[in-house]
Amino acid sequence: MDDPIPVFEGPVCPLPLKNNTTIVMGHGSGGLMTHTLIKDVFQKYFNNQFINAGNDFANIPISGSLSNGKISISTDAHIISPIFFPGGDIGRLSICGTVNDVSMSGAIPLYITASFILEEGLSISDLEKIVVSMQVSAEEAGVEIVAGDTKVVEKGKGDGIFISTTGIGWLPDNIAIRGDLAQPGDIILISGTIGDHGIAVLSARGDLGFETDLISDVAPLNHLIQSLLREIPEIHVLRDPTRGGLATTLNEIAKQSNMGMEIFDELIPINSTVQNACEMLGFDPLYVANEGKVVVILPAKYKNKAIELMRNNQYGKNTTAIGEIVSTHPGRVVLKTSFGTTRMLEMMAGEMLPRIC
Amino acid sequence: MNKTSDFSKSFRDSNLVQGVVAEIKKITTQNWVLMEICGGQTHAIMQYGLDQLLPQQIELVHGPGCPVCVTPLDQIDRAHAIAKLPEVIFCSFGDMLRVPGSEVDLFTLRARGAQIRVVYSPLDAVKIAQENPDKQVVFFAIGFETTVPANASSVLQANAMGIKNFSILVSQVRVPPAMHAILSSPHSRVQAFLAAGHVCAVMGYWEYHPLASQYKIPIIVTGFEPLDLLQGILLSVRQLEQKQSIVENAYSRAVVEKGNQAAQKIIEQVFEPCDRNWRGIGKIPQSGLGLREEFSFYDAENRFQVGHIQTREHEICIAGEILQGLKKPFDCPAFGTLCSPTNPLGAPMVSSEGACNAYFRFSKSNNS
Amino acid sequence: MCLGIPGKIIQIEDSIGMKMAKIDFGGVIRSACIEAIPDAKVGDYTIIHAGFALNILSEEEAMETLLLLQEIADLNEELSVNEQDI
Numbered sequence: 001m002d003d004p005i006p007v008f009e010g011p012v013c014p015l016p017l018k019n020n021t022t023i024v025m026g027h028g029s030g031g032l033m034t035h036t037l038i039k040d041v042f043q044k045y046f047n048n049q050f051i052n053a054g055n056d057f058a059n060i061p062i063s064g065s066l067s068n069g070k071i072s073i074s075t076d077a078h079i080i081s082p083i084f085f086p087g088g089d090i091g092r093l094s095i096c097g098t099v100n101d102v103s104m105s106g107a108i109p110l111y112i113t114a115s116f117i118l119e120e121g122l123s124i125s126d127l128e129k130i131v132v133s134m135q136v137s138a139e140e141a142g143v144e145i146v147a148g149d150t151k152v153v154e155k156g157k158g159d160g161i162f163i164s165t166t167g168i169g170w171l172p173d174n175i176a177i178r179g180d181l182a183q184p185g186d187i188i189l190i191s192g193t194i195g196d197h198g199i200a201v202l203s204a205r206g207d208l209g210f211e212t213d214l215i216s217d218v219a220p221l222n223h224l225i226q227s228l229l230r231e232i233p234e235i236h237v238l239r240d241p242t243r244g245g246l247a248t249t250l251n252e253i254a255k256q257s258n259m260g261m262e263i264f265d266e267l268i269p270i271n272s273t274v275q276n277a278c279e280m281l282g283f284d285p286l287y288v289a290n291e292g293k294v295v296v297i298l299p300a301k302y303k304n305k306a307i308e309l310m311r312n313n314q315y316g317k318n319t320t321a322i323g324e325i326v327s328t329h330p331g332r333v334v335l336k337t338s339f340g341t342t343r344m345l346e347m348m349a350g351e352m353l354p355r356i357c
Numbered sequence: 358m359n360k361t362s363d364f365s366k367s368f369r370d371s372n373l374v375q376g377v378v379a380e381i382k383k384i385t386t387q388n389w390v391l392m393e394i395c396g397g398q399t400h401a402i403m404q405y406g407l408d409q410l411l412p413q414q415i416e417l418v419h420g421p422g423c424p425v426c427v428t429p430l431d432q433i434d435r436a437h438a439i440a441k442l443p444e445v446i447f448c449s450f451g452d453m454l455r456v457p458g459s460e461v462d463l464f465t466l467r468a469r470g471a472q473i474r475v476v477y478s479p480l481d482a483v484k485i486a487q488e489n490p491d492k493q494v495v496f497f498a499i500g501f502e503t504t505v506p507a508n509a510s511s512v513l514q515a516n517a518m519g520i521k522n523f524s525i526l527v528s529q530v531r532v533p534p535a536m537h538a539i540l541s542s543p544h545s546r547v548q549a550f551l552a553a554g555h556v557c558a559v560m561g562y563w564e565y566h567p568l569a570s571q572y573k574i575p576i577i578v579t580g581f582e583p584l585d586l587l588q589g590i591l592l593s594v595r596q597l598e599q600k601q602s603i604v605e606n607a608y609s610r611a612v613v614e615k616g617n618q619a620a621q622k623i624i625e626q627v628f629e630p631c632d633r634n635w636r637g638i639g640k641i642p643q644s645g646l647g648l649r650e651e652f653s654f655y656d657a658e659n660r661f662q663v664g665h666i667q668t669r670e671h672e673i674c675i676a677g678e679i680l681q682g683l684k685k686p687f688d689c690p691a692f693g694t695l696c697s698p699t700n701p702l703g704a705p706m707v708s709s710e711g712a713c714n715a716y717f718r719f720s721k722s723n724n725s
Numbered sequence: 726m727c728l729g730i731p732g733k734i735i736q737i738e739d740s741i742g743m744k745m746a747k748i749d750f751g752g753v754i755r756s757a758c759i760e761a762i763p764d765a766k767v768g769d770y771t772i773i774h775a776g777f778a779l780n781i782l783s784e785e786e787a788m789e790t791l792l793l794l795q796e797i798a799d800l801n802e803e804l805s806v807n808e809q810d811i
Contacts, residue, residue: 208477209776210755273752279730280750280773281477282451338371339583341406344718349699350464353451354477356504356728356775357396357423357710364731364770364782367791376798379805397727450775478776480743480758503727507777510743510758517742555727558772558779581727584794610787611772617780620761
């Protein structure tokens with residue numbers, strides 16, 4: 001996977017340590033320990049012809065020619081604490097996150113690369129669990145993990161594990177889905193309840209001392225999206241509201257499209273536990289991260305069909321229409337309350353913090 | 358039905374809201390200026406757009422009800438100086454992290470390596486002290502009387518458990534002296550007060566009777582849900598229209614006249630009234646609550662000699678006049694230009710309940 | 726200054742120097758200090774602010790307030806209906 005580069009940082013133990021239970025600096029040296037780690041963990045679970053070949057590259061076929069489609073590519077880095085949380089782990093998060101990013105263009109995700117930065121002291125059994133989770137998620141999404149890299153940093157210089165993933169997909173020419181394509185009259189759909197991931201992780205982290213039964217919504221959405229694309233001839237925008245939450249994502253699209261949005265507060269699906277946790281801490285669920293939801297913006301005439309199709313998918317059961325695109329107040333998202341009053345929904349500014357006021 | 362919902366969600370019912378709004382419109386015959394003095398209430402008014410429902414004649418002014426906004430600059434600078442010390446883990450409510458001191462804010466200090474942690478409760482800071490015996494854990498004890506019992510119990514718990522590496526930096530303020538200060542100002546336009554419901558849950562509202570009769574203004578103990586706020590406004594306007602000026606309780610499910618005497622005892626055990634500077638307003642006598650002598654061991658100001666604090670308010674910031682309701686954020690030359698939520702010059706622009714921050718977000722919606 | 730929401734006491738526990746309880750905010754569980762509500766029982770509802778219980782909520786008063794507001798709403802609905810008839 002990586003050319004062994006001599007590292008002269010001091011005396012090097014000539015004998016590789018056997019029977020490690022934790023990651024040590026030697027695992028990143030590129031020598032025998034690295035190769036053993038790759039064989040015993042990565043190749044064992046990412047079991048496909050590309051990884052098994054053991055090259056520094058993967059030559060992958062794309063069925064379809066570049067004259068009637070494009071390669072769609074996306075990259076992401078994943079840092080999360082704790083690395084295992086209710087509903088998932090950093091491994092599932094990294095695969096689903098990148099599968100979803102590629103899918104948001106309407107492309108079919110095919111291949112993923114994954115590079116790991118491991119902190120000295122990370123338990124190898126934890127690493128294994130994460131790798132298994134990545135493979136399970138990849139199989140669910142129907143993608144292959146074809147190339148990767150591993151580095152090790154000293155204890156204290158990495159939060160257990162960082163994963164960077166790049167996803168490659170195929171986008172046929174007849175599909176045009178982008179953030180600047182929203183049109184007045186378009187309907188805005190959300191595929192389910194918002195804020196689940198952010199609150200589940202915060203709860204698991206323990207810093208604010210609360211417990212819930214919530215689980216993260218982390219999930220690959222490519223099948224749901226493809227089922228929509230097969231039946232609905234015209235979809236304008238797809239985006240997953242990850243960090244910054246639904247409000248930030250809607251703002252991004254409003255600005256890219258130079259359109260206004262009117263969102264109806266009472267229509268936004270929110271799990272009552274998420275609502276209560278937010279009220280207790282002083283958070284707004286509209287700004288809390290999601291990892292398994294998609295915003296779909298499409299012409300009004302396809303609204304009911306789209307909702308039906310999305311609700312047929314396990315990850316879209318609570319799909320709801322929450323608002324529409326308007327030509328007034330371009331670039332701005334206005335929230336209408338159940339009392340008929342309005343307020344501006346801004347992009348998230350900085351970090352969301354619990355408050356006493 | 359879930360009772361947690363009964364106590365909050367029932368007080369958001371849109372039919373009832375419409376009914377109360379109709380009643381307010383029916384009885385309002387002239388202009389009235391009402392002040393609320395609680396950041397939580399400002400937030401709720403903005404969140405639900407309640408001021409959009411009121412007749413034009415009613416003006417809602419936001420008073421100095423946000424402890425973030427009124428914490429004096431020198432105390433913030435002191436907090437920053439303590440947070441920078443390598444042996445200190447500095448714990449704070451989230452509200453304070455973005456408040457600019459003379460130089461920086463706690464966020465920036467964290468980026469530079471200071472150990473700063475956000476806590477939900479002061480008792481969590483005591484736990485952190487217990488878990489980190491080789492560090493000094495300092496909790497930034499800000500707040501009005503609502504928060505004071507929680508702050509007091511952190512000291513009591515640390516004391517009972519023999520935890521010596523815990524201390525608090527105090528900047529607590531009392532509402533009645535602030536109301537006096539606002540009402541006694543010759544420029545005051547306030548004609549009625551919505552009293553902060555949770556402050557009253559602790560302290561009761563018996564202290565407000567002399568205020569109501571001295572200044573001839575109605576004072577309504579008000580909660581935080583849309584119906585609570587509208588009911589508070591309704592009762593204020595009703596009294597104003599009838600030229601009455603008494604104290605009424607519109608948050609009776611949570612507040613009784615005497616307040617919570619057990620909570621008051623906890624406060625009195627640990628704290629005593631003292632003079633306090635309010636940022637932008639100046640010194641208001643006996644408006645603060647400081648540690649009693651017997652608990653001075655837990656006073657971070659004693660424990661950490663951080664030297665002379667040089668404070669420097671931004672020259673243009675008119676936070677003081679805004680906090681007293683004398684000027685509106687629009688009156689400030691820097692509003693929306695030099696000063697905005699992403700680049701705040703003063704506290705009312707930082708806190709999401711600060712008047713300037715709320716106006717900034719609301720005014721953009723209004724103009725659309 | 727007053728972010729406090731109602732929660733139900735589900736368990737009372739004594740910790741050193743402090744009477745604590747587990748509070749359920751509708752699926753969110755957090756512990757809080759109940760020193761200021763010594764008569765509180767499991768099943769009572771309380772407003773929690775910064776991990777501290779401020780009071781015991783009165784269901785009776787809540788119902789009374791809602792009834793009062795309902796009367797105001799009904800009266801105004803009648804009036805607006807009557808206005809339309811005129």
